[in-house]
Amino acid sequence: MKRGKGEGGTGKGTTLIELVVALAVLGLILGVSGLALASLQAPRESEWARELRRARAEAIRTGTPVRAALPSDTAGYRSLLPAPLFLPDGRAIGPGVDPLTGAPRATR
Numbered sequence: 001m002k003r004g005k006g007e008g009g010t011g012k013g014t015t016l017i018e019l020v021v022a023l024a025v026l027g028l029i030l031g032v033s034g035l036a037l038a039s040l041q042a043p044r045e046s047e048w049a050r051e052l053r054r055a056r057a058e059a060i061r062t063g064t065p066v067r068a069a070l071p072s073d074t075a076g077y078r079s080l081l082p083a084p085l086f087l088p089d090g091r092a093i094g095p096g097v098d099p100l101t102g103a104p105r106a107t108r
Helices: 016-038 047-062 072-077
Strands: none
């Protein structure tokens, strides 16, 4: 004889509907978070940072000092963006360069 809830049964189990709903919610959360993580991209490097990296690499590769050239779109900001001179050992000298590290200082 079957026992119902009213006949002394405990009713402590989970139903199939509850299980399906829980799995659907979990799948939805994982799907949304997976899409959010997949759309993350590294920020693009500015032309100025790319030119600094290129000038330093060229100075190290050729063994001669190389001055970084300002990109054409920063013509109005030449006084704010000093162009450092990169030495063959990778250090930078000139205005706007941190004397302790030899790296170009970030401009404000």
